[in-house]
Amino acid sequence: MTKRYLVRTFGCQMNEHDSERIAGMFEADGYQRADSEADADVVVLNTCCIREGADTKLYGTLGHLKSLKDSRAASGDELEIMVAGCLAQKDRESLVERAPHVDVVLGTHNVSRAVDLLAQHRRSGVPVVEILEETVAADHEAFPSALPVVREDPWAAWVTIQVGCDNNCAFCIVPAVRGPEVSRSFGDIVSEVERAASDGVTEVTLLGQNVNSYGRDLTLSLRGGQPADRSRELHSAGADWVTGERRARPLFADLLRSVGAVPGVRRVRYTSPHPKDLRPETIAAMAEVPSVCEHLHLPLQSGSDRVLAAMHRGYTAGRYLEKLDAARRGIDDLAVSTDIIVGFPGETEEDFAETLAVAAEARFDNAYTFVYSPRPGTEAANSSDPEVPHEVAVERMARLRAVVERSSRLGNEARIGAIEEVLVEGPSKKNPERLTGRTRGNRLVHFDVDPTTQAVRRGSYVEVRITSAATTHMLGEFRELVAPPTHRVRIPVASS
Numbered sequence: 001m002t003k004r005y006l007v008r009t010f011g012c013q014m015n016e017h018d019s020e021r022i023a024g025m026f027e028a029d030g031y032q033r034a035d036s037e038a039d040a041d042v043v044v045l046n047t048c049c050i051r052e053g054a055d056t057k058l059y060g061t062l063g064h065l066k067s068l069k070d071s072r073a074a075s076g077d078e079l080e081i082m083v084a085g086c087l088a089q090k091d092r093e094s095l096v097e098r099a100p101h102v103d104v105v106l107g108t109h110n111v112s113r114a115v116d117l118l119a120q121h122r123r124s125g126v127p128v129v130e131i132l133e134e135t136v137a138a139d140h141e142a143f144p145s146a147l148p149v150v151r152e153d154p155w156a157a158w159v160t161i162q163v164g165c166d167n168n169c170a171f172c173i174v175p176a177v178r179g180p181e182v183s184r185s186f187g188d189i190v191s192e193v194e195r196a197a198s199d200g201v202t203e204v205t206l207l208g209q210n211v212n213s214y215g216r217d218l219t220l221s222l223r224g225g226q227p228a229d230r231s232r233e234l235h236s237a238g239a240d241w242v243t244g245e246r247r248a249r250p251l252f253a254d255l256l257r258s259v260g261a262v263p264g265v266r267r268v269r270y271t272s273p274h275p276k277d278l279r280p281e282t283i284a285a286m287a288e289v290p291s292v293c294e295h296l297h298l299p300l301q302s303g304s305d306r307v308l309a310a311m312h313r314g315y316t317a318g319r320y321l322e323k324l325d326a327a328r329r330g331i332d333d334l335a336v337s338t339d340i341i342v343g344f345p346g347e348t349e350e351d352f353a354e355t356l357a358v359a360a361e362a363r364f365d366n367a368y369t370f371v372y373s374p375r376p377g378t379e380a381a382n383s384s385d386p387e388v389p390h391e392v393a394v395e396r397m398a399r400l401r402a403v404v405e406r407s408s409r410l411g412n413e414a415r416i417g418a419i420e421e422v423l424v425e426g427p428s429k430k431n432p433e434r435l436t437g438r439t440r441g442n443r444l445v446h447f448d449v450d451p452t453t454q455a456v457r458r459g460s461y462v463e464v465r466i467t468s469a470a471t472t473h474m475l476g477e478f479r480e481l482v483a484p485p486t487h488r489v490r491i492p493v494a495s496s
């Protein structure tokens with residue numbers, strides 16, 4: 001009997017990506033994907049702890065799985081439970097103490113070990129906890145992108161270019177759970193993108209906590225060394241970017257150029273850059289490489305200089321706006337999104353008014369807004385600054401949403417009449433007759449296609465004329481197919 005696995009993801013894009021790799025490893029090992037917990041033999045919960053609520057959600061789900069596991073055991077069957085991701089990295093052994101029915105706990109640096117650890121658990125019959133402190137750069141399996149994959153959307157690949165983070169934003173738990181910043185080798189990234197493109201992937205998203213500092217740790221020493229070391233170094237640092245007899249290291253901009261030049265890749269996106277490290281070279285690469293989308297996700301976090309300093313963000317609101325202005329001047333028709341936290345300890349009404357003013361001036365197309373939640377062990381969680389009462393934070397959030405929604409709507413309305421290239425994701429959730437997709441600026445578009453004349457498959461690129469706009473989406477008319485999908489269609493294998 002073929003075993004079935006199910007991966008449930010609770011977190012950010014980095015987690016989604018890890019989940020695709022965990023699924024890939026199970027499938028490479030002969031498992032099939034289950035549709036629900038009820039028909040799964042193994043359930044993997046891939047967790048996140050960036051914001052509050054993840055703990056409650058995880059332990060709630062584990063409670064539900066315990067009943068399922070018990071009833072399976074009563075009928076002589078087994079349900080195996082694994083917990084992976086940031087919460088696993090943070091809670092470690094205490095996770096098994098709190099939920100002894102968990103069979104495997106897997107940290108953020110050893111995703112590649114998922115299937116092996118399950119086998120180890122089966123041999124020993126006791127829970128297995130494996131948590132590494134940090135990613136070992138030389139171990140290329142440490143980058144989840146090097147593992148087999150089952151892609152959620154077969155035309156889209158997430159490619160990890162860097163793990164961990166060397167910043168110390170006062171609110172953020174990422175450095176504690178993902179460790180110091182380690183860049184993946186330049187050559188490995190480009191070959192992964194080439195491989196994905198040969199599978200028909202057309203959209204690539206480069207992932208990292210602070211992508212603009214990519215390559216800081218990949219300095220190539222051009223003097224001395226054996227020829228064998230030299231070729232390894234060149235692979236790591238990217239041979240194209242070495243000029244003359246000096247030390248060289250690749251910039252994120254170089255990576256954008258190399259990835260953007262891979263044949264078959266029509267769209268390159270990335271997330272997230274840190275405003276303090278956004279360099280003119282990156283802006284130039286975005287402007288010059290046709291496949292790199294005109295979309296910048298630039299986390300602001302706060303518009304108050306006092307709060308930004310307390311957060312250790314390394315920029316002022318004025319500097320942020322200057323960088324944004326430089327990006328907009330350099331890149332035609334740039335869409336901009338951001339992350340903002342409301343209610344950081346000590347945030348006053350005046351501080352918040354500055355956030356509103358900066359958000360209005362920045363004219364964001366989209367913003368992910370969060371109410372601050374203390375993460376244990378972070379500097380802000382131990383702050384002596386007064387807490388912002390929850391109801392005050394929620395009320396501020398509503399005012400911020402109104403500002404952001406206004407600029408999103410105006411940005412969408414300004415596109416009425418324009419022709420946009422849309423990557424088709426499938427039928428719209430609300431109206432299955434209608435198709436949904438995203439523009440290069442990552443704006444959501446719904447449009448109708450006459451089913452008698454056109455069959456537009458998911459993963460196609462089409463041209464749409466925008467006819468109307470709302471805050472979260474635009475409506476349009478289908479004009480023509482630009483490119484059909486190129487990804488291979490997975491044919492389900494019947495279970496034996």
Ligand code: 5AD
Nearest residue numbers: 050171172299339340370371372373
């Ligand atoms: N509270 C609220 N939001 C947070 N983020 C990170 N940590 C916290 C926290 N403790 C938000 C930031 C970050 C995004 C991924 O999550 O805005 O950019």
Ligand code: SF4
Nearest residue numbers: 165167169172174209
């Ligand atoms: Fe967290 Fe700041 Fe690093 Fe982003 S840059 S992961 S917010 S510490």
